[in-house]
Amino acid sequence: MENISIPNKKNKIPLLEVKQLSLSFPQYKKGFEESYIQVIRDFELTIYPGEIVAVVGSSGSGKSLLADSILGILPENAAINGTLLFKGVALTKNRQEQLRGKAISLIPQSVKALDPLMKTGRQVQGIIRDKKDKKRIQEEAFLKLGLAPGTGDKYPHELSGGMARRVLIASAMVSEAQLIIADEPTPGLDELAWEETLSNLKQLSEGNRGIMFITHDIQAALKIADKIAVFYAGETLEIANKEDFSGKGEVLRHPYTKALWLALPENDFKVLKGNQPESEDVFPGCVFEPRCPIATGLCKTNKPDSTMINNGITRCFYA
Amino acid sequence: MGLLVAISIFSFILISNSPVDPVQSYIGAEISRISPEQRTNIEEYWGLHRSKPEQYFLWSKAVFQGNLGESLIYRKPVTDIIWERFSASILLMGIAWVLSGVFGLILGILAGMNEGSILDRIIKSYSFILASTPAFWFGLLVLMVFAAWLNWFPVGLAAPAGSLRGEVSLADTFKHLFLPVLTLSIGGVASIALHTREKMIEVLSSEFIRFARAKGLSGMRLFWRHGLRNISLPAISLHFASFGELFGGAVLTEQVFSYPGLGQAVVRAGLGGDIPLLLGITLFSVVFIFVGNFMADLLYVVIDPRMKTKQAHD
Ligand SMILES: Nc1ncnc2c1ncn2[C@@H]1O[C@H](COP(=O)(O)OP(=O)(O)OP(=O)(O)O)[C@@H](O)[C@H]1O
Ligand code: SF4
Ligand SMILES: [Mg+2]
Numbered sequence: 001m002e003n004i005s006i007p008n009k010k011n012k013i014p015l016l017e018v019k020q021l022s023l024s025f026p027q028y029k030k031g032f033e034e035s036y037i038q039v040i041r042d043f044e045l046t047i048y049p050g051e052i053v054a055v056v057g058s059s060g061s062g063k064s065l066l067a068d069s070i071l072g073i074l075p076e077n078a079a080i081n082g083t084l085l086f087k088g089v090a091l092t093k094n095r096q097e098q099l100r101g102k103a104i105s106l107i108p109q110s111v112k113a114l115d116p117l118m119k120t121g122r123q124v125q126g127i128i129r130d131k132k133d134k135k136r137i138q139e140e141a142f143l144k145l146g147l148a149p150g151t152g153d154k155y156p157h158e159l160s161g162g163m164a165r166r167v168l169i170a171s172a173m174v175s176e177a178q179l180i181i182a183d184e185p186t187p188g189l190d191e192l193a194w195e196e197t198l199s200n201l202k203q204l205s206e207g208n209r210g211i212m213f214i215t216h217d218i219q220a221a222l223k224i225a226d227k228i229a230v231f232y233a234g235e236t237l238e239i240a241n242k243e244d245f246s247g248k249g250e251v252l253r254h255p256y257t258k259a260l261w262l263a264l265p266e267n268d269f270k271v272l273k274g275n276q277p278e279s280e281d282v283f284p285g286c287v288f289e290p291r292c293p294i295a296t297g298l299c300k301t302n303k304p305d306s307t308m309i310n311n312g313i314t315r316c317f318y319a
Numbered sequence: 320m321g322l323l324v325a326i327s328i329f330s331f332i333l334i335s336n337s338p339v340d341p342v343q344s345y346i347g348a349e350i351s352r353i354s355p356e357q358r359t360n361i362e363e364y365w366g367l368h369r370s371k372p373e374q375y376f377l378w379s380k381a382v383f384q385g386n387l388g389e390s391l392i393y394r395k396p397v398t399d400i401i402w403e404r405f406s407a408s409i410l411l412m413g414i415a416w417v418l419s420g421v422f423g424l425i426l427g428i429l430a431g432m433n434e435g436s437i438l439d440r441i442i443k444s445y446s447f448i449l450a451s452t453p454a455f456w457f458g459l460l461v462l463m464v465f466a467a468w469l470n471w472f473p474v475g476l477a478a479p480a481g482s483l484r485g486e487v488s489l490a491d492t493f494k495h496l497f498l499p500v501l502t503l504s505i506g507g508v509a510s511i512a513l514h515t516r517e518k519m520i521e522v523l524s525s526e527f528i529r530f531a532r533a534k535g536l537s538g539m540r541l542f543w544r545h546g547l548r549n550i551s552l553p554a555i556s557l558h559f560a561s562f563g564e565l566f567g568g569a570v571l572t573e574q575v576f577s578y579p580g581l582g583q584a585v586v587r588a589g590l591g592g593d594i595p596l597l598l599g600i601t602l603f604s605v606v607f608i609f610v611g612n613f614m615a616d617l618l619y620v621v622i623d624p625r626m627k628t629k630q631a632h633d
Contacts, residue, residue, distance in 0.1 A: 073532045101535025113530035116625060117548045126544065127534055155624040171534070
């Protein structure tokens with residue numbers, strides 16, 4: 001196994017690098033003419049060990065498919081392009097198969113991810129490679145996450161939503177994963193469970209693990225993430241540092257990120273009008289142009305490239 | 320129980336209003352030889368002069384005491400005939416039931432796992448065609464091909480004609496069962512296969528299978544761990560609930576193969592105006608189908624943990 005323990009972050013090899021990732025699905029239209037709908041475009045992301053990177057985007061922006069792309073569990077008809085590197089080595093289909101569930105672990109979005117006909121304890125034990133100690137390891141993980149003893153003997157339908165989520169988190173905890181992809185672990189939780197889940201994630205990152213924290217909850221992202229990637233209609237519009245979210249959002253680079261920040265209750269509560277475009281819609285220019293308050297003619301016809309600004313990345317002509 | 324009473328009343332009304340004359344059925348062709356007085360005597364002996372509700376009451380009272388009356392054409396107690404015939408039928412139905420369940424499940428799983436492939440399309444069209452093929456038609460076809468042309472299997476009966484009970488070898492029993500079992504299981508295979516296919520596709524696209532794949536499971540291990548249980552549960556339950564169709568299929572199949580089972584007896588009872596036997600078998604089949612449905616429900620409660628706690632909460 002490759003082992004990275006260089007303390008200086010600048011010299012570290014990234015745990016995960018995603019470069020120019022695109023994903024599309026064939027779609028049959030009238031007249032049997034085949035066309036593609038693009039769900040992810042030129043996606044960029046880098047995660048270092050010990051880092052939590054949030055991927056923030058609204059519903060349907062392609063976040064779960066991003067997770068599937070990294071794990072290699074996309075539907076068969078998906079066409080994927082771009083570069084995926086894990087610890088500097090290309091993530092081929094074969095390598096994905098070897099690594100998933102081991103070095104790369106998923107915390108799935110839905111509590112329906114638990115097999116309804118199997119006791120939760122057994123489902124978590126199935127991941128543990130140490131066959132002799134798996135029961136003890138599972139029970140310890142449950143205890144650490146505040147699940148009462150005996151929870152492992154229950155079936156998923158006997159648990160509350162919050163408990164089921166913790167079971168899902170436990171399955172990442174007992175794995176030997178260096179990279180954990182948490183797909184929306186917080187929706188539908190009450191205040192307390194929300195706080196707990198976030199601190200559990202934070203706890204997970206402490207063993208030098210990298211975490212990709214997929215969410216549409218920008219507050220949750222700001223609470224624990226080091227970096228925040230803003231995902232919109234399949235594109236990364238901005239990758240900002242946590243500190244950039246302050247004041248009236250002057251340091252933020254992209255108009256969409258600013259709008260997200262200003263929409264928070266503790267700020268102006270100013271909600272941006274309109275909706276994210278559908279994945280069928282094709283834009284020759286900037287994807288955000290229809291809703292952008294500072295758009296110009298250039299934005300309508302030309303696509304802005306990702307540029308590095310002030311230690312962050314953005315995709316806007318006027319950042 | 321309420322159902323049983325309702326059905327018994329319903330069939331009683333149907334049969335006693337039908338043009339069947341029980342006296343004629345009993346006497347047969349010699350009806351013209353008996354005098355009107357003799358006829359009245361018989362009717363009185365059977366209670367036919369009483370009102371219909373009274374007749375029903377007397378009959379059901381006897382049924383409660385385990386007495387289904389005497390068959391008019393076989394001249395034996397109805398219960399004896401039912402047991403004798405049922406033991407032949409249960410062999411046929413039981414084997415067909417197990418086979419159609421196993422093969423239906425396997426075909427459904429194969430089709431569902433390879434959705435859209437040629438294999439899937441073959442299994443699907445095969446099932447659709449078979450599901451809409453009447454059992455007797457298929458039975459005739461099988462008879463023509465395997466018994467008449469190829470001469471591989473006997474044309475009918477449960478044992479070689481003229482052989483005595485106890486003398487029939489296992490091989491003979493098997494030979495005589497083969498074609499009827501084939502005919503009877505064909506229909507069952509189709510419905511289980513189609514149902515399992517749907518379920519398999521649903522399970523394969525479920526979140527828990529996606530998660531299991533994310534955990535590194537694949538192929539047979541994935542199927543054993545998370546697939547089979549989720550698929551077989553509804554299939555087994557459906558299969559138990561299909562006792563009614565099984566029984567209906569057996570009636571036709573036994574007729575085609577002159578297999579001396581309950582199905583054949585019911586047809587003869589109907590044609591021969593044997594009211595006690597007809598009513599007896601009707602009641603028996605209701606109980607039989609009810610047992611199937613009951614097992615289906617029971618099985619769900621026993622195997623499916625979701626049902627168990629739901630019951631505990633009620
Ligand atoms: N197999 C598929 N074929 C075609 N389109 C698909 C397929 N799977 C997903 N999509 C589309 O891709 C888009 C992104 O889906 P995805 O589930 O990744 O969104 P998401 O960001 O995770 O949303 P949510 O916050 O609701 O979980 C959706 O518009 C969806 O309709
Ligand atoms: S490129 Fe133009 S439309 Fe897009 S965000 Fe920047 S200013 Fe707005
Ligand atoms: Mg999602």
